[in-house]
Amino acid sequence: MKKIQKNTIYDIAERVGASPSTVSAALNGTWKKRRISAATAEKIIEVAREHGYSANLQARALRTSRSGLVALLMPEHNRFFSNIANTFSREVRARGQCPVIITTERNPEEERTTVADLMAWSIDAIFFVGTVSPEDLSRQCQAAHIPHVFVDQPCALAPSVVTDNRTGANILTREIIRSMSHLGTGPQDTVYFLGGDQSLPSTANRVEGFRAAMYAHVGQVDPAQILATSYDMDAATDTISALYQRLGGLPGGLFINSDSVFEGTLRFLATLPQDELTACAIGCFDYEPLGQLLRFPVHMMRQRHQMLVQRAFALLETQSPPVLEMVQPELYPATQL
Amino acid sequence: MKKIQKNTIYDIAERVGASPSTVSAALNGTWKKRRISAATAEKIIEVAREHGYSANLQARALRTSRSGLVALLMPEHNRFFSNIANTFSREVRARGQCPVIITTERNPEEERTTVADLMAWSIDAIFFVGTVSPEDLSRQCQAAHIPHVFVDQPCALAPSVVTDNRTGANILTREIIRSMSHLGTGPQDTVYFLGGDQSLPSTANRVEGFRAAMYAHVGQVDPAQILATSYDMDAATDTISALYQRLGGLPGGLFINSDSVFEGTLRFLATLPQDELTACAIGCFDYEPLGQLLRFPVHMMRQRHQMLVQRAFALLETQSPPVLEMVQPELYPATQL
DNA sequence: CTCATTTGCACAATCGGTTGTGCAATAGGG
DNA sequence: CCCTATTGCACAACCGATTGTGCAAATGAG
Structure with missing residues (x-):
């Protein structure tokens, strides 16, 4: 012995x-x-x-230089990304591999070093979700011949699957406009676009869809209607608060650009009396189950996270060239209270 | 070349x-x-x-039999666990290690095989959060000399950090009772405990705290008040719906036992008219940011996820014997609308 | 100038699998 | 009974890092 x-x-x-x-x-x-x-x-x-x-899997991986690990890089664990993570885990497991989920907090440097780490683990494939510098990451992976795919945030150099943000935003905006007419607010009352980062394609596309819908309705859009400053929750609270001060009340409609911005905005809205709230038509580009149970109606666009992930797997497995695939989001209209 | x-x-x-x-x-x-x-x-x-x-990290790990990986096993990516996951990731990274997060969907077999997998990767330590069969897992880890710690769901054989569910539930229940008296509902109106799994210590302790508070207030507790059937969202919708039928309306108060149960319950509550809702004092043992913005007041108990994780690290690093450490949750009283 | 230290590094074994190759023993055909 | 094919397996070379050991050269003491 x-x-x-x-x-x-x-x-x-x-x-x-x-x-x-x-x-x-x-x-x-x-x-x-x-x-x-x-x-x-x-x-x-x-x-x-x-x-x-x-x-001993290290020994095997050392010899074969294949680890059986598939990684998912995402900014953080929030509602949207967590859904993605759940589907991802299931799909990876179904393929007999081991899912590894890592958050990089929207930090390009962190993304870089994390990918380097993963390469050192002979990772088999990488899913990038909502990453900040897609092209750099793709180049890094290509140099090491690691199959990879982008979700939510597209990359010009690799296969990508994203929500059709432009169309989705257009539909959501039209729904907001329709609610406003139901509410009977005057035509001079307009919709404000809140939160996000216009340097990112997803926000840029949503702004485009928003503009198009607004333009079709009232024939013009004031740049001051677009308050896409950041995804930060606290910033959102400040933005809506400032807007309220400036206008002397809520606008006719609000297009809210993500669940974090939604939460931040709600913090301020919660301080307002009921009648002011119901006079404002609100739409959120993201789905919050509790959103339909608030004191006021909210239209929501739900991204099809399951479909996003499944399409991403399909692209990966067919070794697709750098295409951009669009997935339509679903409208969850506000339930009337 | x-x-x-x-x-x-x-x-x-x-x-x-x-x-x-x-x-x-x-x-x-x-x-x-x-x-x-x-x-x-x-x-x-x-x-x-x-x-x-x-x-090449496999080569290093093969030689040293230490991988630099620290794993977190949890049931799924939901609000509570995602918060835990975020803190976990940060703490692990701060120690120069690599966080690995895996979900096992409350499936004991899945838990077993996942731990086996992790062992095959020479994992350095494992955090178990909300696992179903703690003792089995602990034995498995002990056999392989893997340091491990339990969070949220305690284990008799290893250091554990849990929320003080009994005290928390007691405080929350008292808050619900106080709201009821404000609402002016009669003394015969009572509080129902909704959701969870009494075979799990966390639910069992919450039920205990609930009972104690009720007993102190009205001198007796009917077993029929405890509807702790499961954590499932759909089941929760059915349970509250059935209760509503049976009583011919909502009870005076509801103790809701987790965010998933909360969401399930809300689905039914959303169908009720406003005045019925405001006549019911609601408390939820878990924190939902949007919970404070609903059409009716909700008291919430927030578990200190950051503290839970940090204490867990402390226990792990001091190679603590199998102790059970309690962390007090925080009450977020309902904001009056 | 000699001998004992110390400095600076190279060698080789090892971790535990995978995989190309080679060699007996058996089976089969004529 | 002889010769070729096949069967069944063992050998050994990796994969890339870590680490105990050994040995020459440089240094220093006397």
Whole structure:
């Protein structure tokens, strides 16, 4: 008893009276190719199970330079990304691989080093969700020949799957406008676009869709209506508060650009009396289950996270060229209270 | 140019004109111990950076049997667990390790095999959050000498950090009762406990705290008041709906046992007229930011996820014996609308 | 100038799998 | 009975880092 509690193919080999290579072949199913007799293979498998053998994955990965790990990089764990993460985990597992989820807090440097780390782990593939510098990351992966795909935030150099933000925003805006007419607010009352980052394609596209819908309705859009400053929650609270001060009340409609901005905005809205709130038509580009149960109606656009992830897998597995695939979001109109 | 794009210590060694062992020592800072001259070490480090060297982590882990990975096992990505995951990631990173987050969907078999997988990756430590079969998992880890700690769901065999559910539930219940008296509902009106799983300690303790508060207030508790059937969202919708039918209306108060149950319950509540809702005092054992912005007041108990995780790290790092540490949750009383 | 230290590094074993190759023993054909 | 094919497996070379050990050269003491 020299080795305490070691459980390697060498130990199995010794117990069975076979060579390590034979054990290896038996255990990973290549024994037919290697002309190992069925009797030997079965005995090895039996003994391995008996002793609770499980392969040292570093050793395997070191030799094969394939780890069986598939990574998902995302900014943080919030409602939207968590949904993505859940679907991702299931899909990866269904393929017999191991899902690894890492957050990089929208920090390009963090993204870079994390990818470097993952490469050092011989990761098999990487999903980038909502990353800040897609092109850099794609180049980094290409240099190491790592299959990768972008979700939510597109990349010009790699296959990408994103929500059709332009169309979605257009539909949501039209829904807001319709609510305003129901509410009977005057035509001079207009809609403000709140939150996000216009340097990012997703926000830029939503702004475009918003503009188009507004333009179709009233024939012009004032740049001052677009308050796309950041995704930060606290910033959103400040923005809506300032807007309220400036206008001397809420505008006719609000286009809210993500769940974090939604939360931030709500913090301020919660301080207002009921009648002011119901006089404002609100739409949110993201889905919050509780959003339909607030003191005032909210239209929501739900991104199809499951579809996004599944399409991403499809692109990855077909080794697609750098295409951009669009997934339509779903409108959840406000329930009338 | 025989090796294309390889970047190992052997390649660096060749370029510098040193041996691989010297390169290794220089790169991981042990060169003083190994009496490598500063000049050599610096040159090696320089060349390594120049060529963007990064160590093959499988090889390192294979040799040292330490991976630098720290895992977090949790049931799913929801609001509560996502918060935990965020703090966990930060703390792990701050220690120079790599956080790995895996969901096991409350499935004991999945938990078992996942831990086995992690062991095969020579994981350095495991955090178990809300796992279903803590003792089995702890035994599994102990057999492989893997440091581990339990959060949210305690384990008799390992250090654990949990919210003080009993005290928290007691306080929340008292707050609900106080609201009821404000609302002026009669003393015969009582509070119902909704959702959860009484076979789990967390729910059991909350039920205990609930009972104690009720008992102190009205002197008796009817077992029929405890509707702790499951954490499932859809089940919660059914439960509250059935209760409504049975009573012919809402009870005086509701103790809601988690955010998922909250969401399920709200689905039904949303269908009710405003006055029925405001006549019911509602408390939720979990924090939902939007919960304070609903059409009716909700008291919430917020678990201190950051504290939970930090204490867990502390226990892990001091190699604590199997103690059970309690963290007090915070009451977020309903804002009056 | 000699001998004992110390300095500076190279060698080689090792971690635990995977995989190309080679060599007996058996089977099969004539 | 001999010769070729096939079967069944063992050997050994990796993968890339870590680490105990050993040995030459440089240094220093006397």
